Amino acid sequence: MTVQGEGPSAGQRCAFVRLGGCNLSCRWCDTPYTWDWTGVGDSGVAYDPRRELHPLPWREVFGRLLAYRVPMVVVSGGEPLSQQSRLVPLVRALAGTGHRIEIETNGTIAPRPELVGAVRFNVSPKLAHSGDPQARRLVPGALAALAAAPGTAFKFVCRTAADLDEVASIVERHGIGPVWIMPEGRVPQELDRNLRALADEVVARGWNLTTRLHIAAWGNRRGI
Template sequence: MRLGGCNLTCRWCDTPYTWDWKGESDTGIAYRAAEELHALSVAEVTERLLAFGVELIVISGGEPLSQQDRVLPVVQALAERRVLVEFETNGTVVPSDALVAAGAHFNVSPKLRHSGVAEDRRIVPEALRRFGQLPGVAFKFVCADAADLAEVEELVDRFALSNVWIMPRGQSPEEIDQGMRDLADDVIARKWNLSGRLHVNVWGSKRGV
């Protein structure tokens, strides 16, 4: 489930249609802003998600934790049906105790300098420390090249982050494959994890339904 709105403005964002109504990102993705967001009730959202018949629902954005109070009833309803929920977040919003108590999991992706966003907006110490206290949290960093790994290392040391994943920046299978090759040795040397982008390898930059 992808929610609209974001508190950051990453210039390479691959989902600018969730927040960039002015066309300020540099991805070249075409969209019509008025057709992107649709207001739905908690009951409608829950029904649609349960209809997938899966054991895990990922809630992404934009920045989904900006709407965590509104989406909490959906998470609670899914939990009652034993469906796990994972949030993909940029790590700038502290998760509520109620959301944690509902069993939500978190995939935290702090943004680096190449995002074009000022550090005081993209790095929120209180939020990162809170995520670091939660069990099962993964910290994923999008890296353009090996030089970005030094910046990641600074953040890992500063906030004592564990379960670190590195994902190459790219929107085509060729870019992802090259990024994996460029980053692999340095990631392995740091004993971090390396991740590709399976949906890009399968479908390229094509949007889903």
């Protein structure tokens, strides 16, 4: 049990489901233990999937989530939509018990119809500084499908004001929004520095600003 740390629902109590596997390999990824089995990320650490991944039937995940007694569940990763067909029964069950559900996604995979309207998608398209090739990180059909889903928010990880020009170009080209800008930062000092560098320009451009509450409150700890 924790709080949603980022985006439109920041600060709200929730439980997290973190899924393994990702179709991108962002060099600054803060959850490399979900996908980086060869050490290609900034840390250079090759994580062991036998230690990191724990397959569970969705009914067991559902039961564990109910025990937290929180109003919201956030599904994150990795890239959750890589295994979205297996998410459908869990989302249906959670919606049936009155939970709000958010799915964090990198925006490269179109959502299944069963998920549209049942969840909020927090879409985080990646900029060039992720190191992922543009053709892999920006998929027009997937962005359009996610933009059309009710409640979707687009959240961009930025370091400098120059990154905001790249965001503006993506937003204009793909016709997506609303936009949230989130400073990159895996430790509080880095997060604070980047937040200060971005804040004025984000407001001036008419976008929303979010921090990363879990980093500010607890630092770079797993399991938060």
